[in-house]
Amino acid sequence: MDAVDLELRNLTYAKVVELGHVPTAAEVAAAAGCDPEEVVAGWRGLHDQHALVLNAATAEIRMANPFSAVPTAYRVHAADRWWYANCAWDAFGICAALHVDGQIETSCPDSGEPLSIAIRGQRPDDERLLFHCLVPAARWWDDIVFT
Amino acid sequence: MNLFRSEERIEHWLGGREPGATIPVTKLSELAHAWWGDRLAPEWRPHTREQNQAILDRLDLTGEFWRLP
Numbered sequence: 636m637d638a639v640d641l642e643l644r645n646l647t648y649a650k651v652v653e654l655g656h657v658p659t660a661a662e663v664a665a666a667a668g669c670d671p672e673e674v675v676a677g678w679r680g681l682h683d684q685h686a687l688v689l690n691a692a693t694a695e696i697r698m699a700n701p702f703s704a705v706p707t708a709y710r711v712h713a714a715d716r717w718w719y720a721n722c723a724w725d726a727f728g729i730c731a732a733l734h735v736d737g738q739i740e741t742s743c744p745d746s747g748e749p750l751s752i753a754i755r756g757q758r759p760d761d762e763r764l765l766f767h768c769l770v771p772a773a774r775w776w777d778d779i780v781f782t
Numbered sequence: 783m784n785l786f787r788s789e790e791r792i793e794h795w796l797g798g799r800e801p802g803a804t805i806p807v808t809k810l811s812e813l814a815h816a817w818w819g820d821r822l823a824p825e826w827r828p829h830t831r832e833q834n835q836a837i838l839d840r841l842d843l844t845g846e847f848w849r850l851p
Binding site: 636641645648649652684686700701722723724725726727728729730731732733734741743744745746748750752754757758759761762763764765766767768769770771772773774776782 | 783784785786787788789791792794795796799801802803804805806807808809810811812813814815817818819821822824826827828838846847848849850851
């Protein structure tokens, strides 16, 4: 990743934390002092490097992992805000990235039972839960949204 | 990549599909902190494949399923 890509990537993630949501190209462009089209062009390069994931149908970010730009089944309360995570791994990842305790609200995909997990000092309060990863690591990026 | 209450729930949810890998939520938390902990750091640099594989290996997430491409 070159310095230009890194600068755009770091600015994009800084805006996630500042705004409390994954930013639009216009929001990043305003901070960078450039056109939104330039931001989108840069994001396409970051997408190709798996540094973020663009929505296939638009020029907006779908995932700034571990943060999700769209509502998901994994809501996380951390650093006085609610966030959406892309999956269970990313839900813990939001607390990890922010270096704070937090609360994950989701449900069992089989039964629909609500699951509420507090994370304190990097540990979940309900240690009986299980994490299932369906796709092998070698294929995670074949379809990262499905993964 | 989901959370479940039990092995039985996972098996029912799979509905005959080939299972992936199941780990305790405590290990998931360790994994997430190792994987994402530097994500917002100003000095962040992309993890290399080797760095990410080392995280998995350190947590005993080994074998073909956890082998990165």
